[in-house]
Amino acid sequence: xxxxxxxxxxxxxxxxxxxxxxxxxxxxxxxxxxxVIASGERDGAKSHSVYRVxxxxxxxxxxxxxxxxxxxxxxxxxPIIRVLGNRGFxxxxxxxxxxxxxxxxxxxxxxxxxxxxxxxxSALWYEVESVADRGLAGMAMCPSYSAVAPAxxxxxxxxxxxxxxxxxxxxxxPYVFDFATSVAARGEIELRRRAGDPIPEGWAxxxxxxxTTDPDAALAGAMLPFGGHKGSAIATxxxxxxxxxxxxxxxxEVLDDLGGTSLVPVHGELILAFDPARFAAGRDAxxxxxxxxxxxAITGQGARLPSMRRYAARERAATQGITLxxxxxAQLNRFEEHxxxxxx
Amino acid sequence: xxxxxxxxxxxxxxxxxxxxxxxxxxxxxxxxxxxVIASGERDGAKSHSVYRVxxxxxxxxxxxxxxxxxxxxxxxxxPIIRVLGNRGFxxxxxxxxxxxxxxxxxxxxxxxxxxxxxxxxSALWYEVESVADRGLAGMAMCPSYSAVAPAxxxxxxxxxxxxxxxxxxxxxxPYVFDFATSVAARGEIELRRRAGDPIPEGWAxxxxxxxTTDPDAALAGAMLPFGGHKGSAIATxxxxxxxxxxxxxxxxEVLDDLGGTSLVPVHGELILAFDPARFAAGRDAxxxxxxxxxxxAITGQGARLPSMRRYAARERAATQGITLxxxxxAQLNRFEEHxxxxxx
Numbered sequence: 166x167x168x169x170x171x172x173x174x175x176x177x178x179x180x181x182x183x184x185x186x187x188x189x190x191x192x193x194x195x196x197x198x199x200x201v202i203a204s205g206e207r208d209g210a211k212s213h214s215v216y217r218v219x220x221x222x223x224x225x226x227x228x229x230x231x232x233x234x235x236x237x238x239x240x241x242x243x244p245i246i247r248v249l250g251n252r253g254f255x256x257x258x259x260x261x262x263x264x265x266x267x268x269x270x271x272x273x274x275x276x277x278x279x280x281x282x283x284x285x286x287s288a289l290w291y292e293v294e295s296v297a298d299r300g301l302a303g304m305a306m307c308p309s310y311s312a313v314a315p316a317x318x319x320x321x322x323x324x325x326x327x328x329x330x331x332x333x334x335x336x337x338x339p340y341v342f343d344f345a346t347s348v349a350a351r352g353e354i355e356l357r358r359r360a361g362d363p364i365p366e367g368w369a370x371x372x373x374x375x376x377t378t379d380p381d382a383a384l385a386g387a388m389l390p391f392g393g394h395k396g397s398a399i400a401t402x403x404x405x406x407x408x409x410x411x412x413x414x415x416x417x418e419v420l421d422d423l424g425g426t427s428l429v430p431v432h433g434e435l436i437l438a439f440d441p442a443r444f445a446a447g448r449d450a451x452x453x454x455x456x457x458x459x460x461x462a463i464t465g466q467g468a469r470l471p472s473m474r475r476y477a478a479r480e481r482a483a484t485q486g487i488t489l490x491x492x493x494x495a496q497l498n499r500f501e502e503h504x505x506x507x508x509x
Numbered sequence: 510x511x512x513x514x515x516x517x518x519x520x521x522x523x524x525x526x527x528x529x530x531x532x533x534x535x536x537x538x539x540x541x542x543x544x545v546i547a548s549g550e551r552d553g554a555k556s557h558s559v560y561r562v563x564x565x566x567x568x569x570x571x572x573x574x575x576x577x578x579x580x581x582x583x584x585x586x587x588p589i590i591r592v593l594g595n596r597g598f599x600x601x602x603x604x605x606x607x608x609x610x611x612x613x614x615x616x617x618x619x620x621x622x623x624x625x626x627x628x629x630x631s632a633l634w635y636e637v638e639s640v641a642d643r644g645l646a647g648m649a650m651c652p653s654y655s656a657v658a659p660a661x662x663x664x665x666x667x668x669x670x671x672x673x674x675x676x677x678x679x680x681x682x683p684y685v686f687d688f689a690t691s692v693a694a695r696g697e698i699e700l701r702r703r704a705g706d707p708i709p710e711g712w713a714x715x716x717x718x719x720x721t722t723d724p725d726a727a728l729a730g731a732m733l734p735f736g737g738h739k740g741s742a743i744a745t746x747x748x749x750x751x752x753x754x755x756x757x758x759x760x761x762e763v764l765d766d767l768g769g770t771s772l773v774p775v776h777g778e779l780i781l782a783f784d785p786a787r788f789a790a791g792r793d794a795x796x797x798x799x800x801x802x803x804x805x806a807i808t809g810q811g812a813r814l815p816s817m818r819r820y821a822a823r824e825r826a827a828t829q830g831i832t833l834x835x836x837x838x839a840q841l842n843r844f845e846e847h848x849x850x851x852x853x
Contacts, residue, residue, distance in 0.1 A: 412792025448756025
């Protein structure tokens with residue numbers, strides 16, 4: 166049994182990339198997924214950390230994600246840039262288009278990136294942070310698979326439909342939030358199921374629409390949207406903008422397509438980029454300074470900014486390395502030795 | 510004392526327009542505000558109904574809103590259209606730019622309308638519905654004045670920062686939601702204060718940061734964001750996108766500028782318009798049909814769509830007219846006879 170071990174970000178990216186490529190992924194696909202997972206592990210963002218290698222490999226084995234797919238950029242010079250993912254991983258589609266999205270946003274002031282037909286394993290915080298690192302504000306959203314009842318309903322229809330936003334900061338990493346529009350992320354319920362812990366009240370209903378604290382019953386029933394009818398409305402907006410609008414799947418169609426929720430969902434995503442220099446042009450105002458004043462006022466009354474915990478984990482990783490648990494080590498070792506055959 | 514009376518939408522618009530013009534508004538400004546207020550009264554949307562004529566007139570008297578201002582369109586052919594409101598009402602600025610926004614969205618696929626320096630009395634549902642009536646998806650947001658503590662904080666910083674979205678439907682009025690990112694709208698607390706009713710727990714804290722159910726204490730303290738840290742994040746995004754990004758005021762600056770919350774706030778607004786025909790181009794998909802399937806699935810499990818109550822009130826008004834209470838009648842009569850002198 167291996168022990169807990171410490172690795173660097175670069176080592177972890179290389180190791181994960183090797184695992185994916187050995188399992189049949191193209192270098193482009195494997196490297197893109199590896200960067201997202203290593204970033205999640207580095208930042209202590211468990212929903213995209215090493216334990217999720219398994220679901221990615223399972224999706225490759227099932228053929229629902231094509232990790233040899235070549236994403237195709239479709240750019241007609243308009244503010245809408247599209248990538249046809251061809252059922253490859255979303256991470257590769259996003260990496261391909263990010264420079265074009267940033268350039269177009271600076272040129273037009275506002276641009277949209279549409280990802281179609283992608284095996285969605287992106288962390289939206291990773292994406293809006295990448296947009297904000299280029300001096301732009303970014304908004305990202307996507308459906309997932311039906312798992313959440315609309316407010317006032319009792320059956321799964323909406324996905325956990327994450328919504329994320331990033332804002333560039335002059336000194337240090339961007340202001341970033343990224344949350345599921347369900348009360349909890351599916352991954353959080355999954356982690357409690359694995360740990361044998363109950364879930365808090367208000368997270369979910371069982372298959373009969375009754376409130377439950379049992380993770381298994383919750384996963385078989387429906388999660389609830391955050392914030393009642395307001396959160397439900399936002400989740401609905403995500404279905405419309407990142408599904409219907411862009412000619413891609415709804416969460417219900419994704420579930421019908423895959424027949425379950427154990428594989429990476431295949432659908433679309435919408436990412437918007439806003440250039441403060443263009444939006445504030447001609448105004449006697451400094452968007453960066455105003456943003457900083459807001460953040461200072463938030464932290465000045467003892468409230469936290471989202472992502473602070475993630476950035477703190479990132480700083481620790483930079484000085485102390487990334488710690489993999491014995492279990493994570495063992496799993497990666499198995500994948501390195503046996504590839505897809507290591508899957509249960 | 511006048512009695513309850515019934516009026517038509519057109520009569521109410523004309524009457525309100527007359528009141529505003531007699532009080533010193535330009536016909537452009539007066540007509541635009543009148544249409545929003547009459548629409549709110551018709552739809553049973555109290556936060557923009559007849560009782561709000563008073564705050565508009567008070568803002569004119571105080572000189573914080575200039576109801577003779579001529580809004581100026583700034584259009585460089587890019588996807589960003591700007592209106593300088595010159596402290597006139599937002600409603601007039603929006604009316605001026607709506608056709609250009611719709612045309613640009615069809616041309617570019619995606620367009621943004623920035624309103625700067627407007628006395629903000631727009632109902633965002635009115636605006637996103639107007640966008641959706643042109644076959645486009647619309648998103649709108651704006652700050653207000655510091656009244657809401659960020660999640661984890663205790664002092665007013667964020668505004669009630671409404672966020673709205675509209676989606677065109679082939680048969681009937683659009684899918685529209687419009688909500689304050691505070692648990693409750695300021696207007697809802699104000700209405701309970703006037704009625705002498707307490708507010709529910711969880712809506713607000715008093716000036717010392719302690720939970721309160723007293724509307725006066727709540728208005729003197731801080732409201733809370735909906736949905737905990739997620740709603741707080743969205744309210745923060747609204748400050749950044751519809752304040753810092755567009756070179757306009759934050760909710761804190763608005764409060765400092767006006768010195769209180771009894772007048773119409775003067776700040777900016779951001780409205781985005783998305784053309785489904787362009788976003789879904791080349792895809793084997795029908796955005797309208799997919800939207801309808803989603804709405805049917807929501808209502809099919811007994812959940813409501815937002816705006817259903819408003820549209821039902823609108824239908825009743827179309828057949829039975831709009832009923833003004835005796836108090837509303839008396840107030841309008843006073844404004845008709847005495848103009849600004851009727852203000853307390």
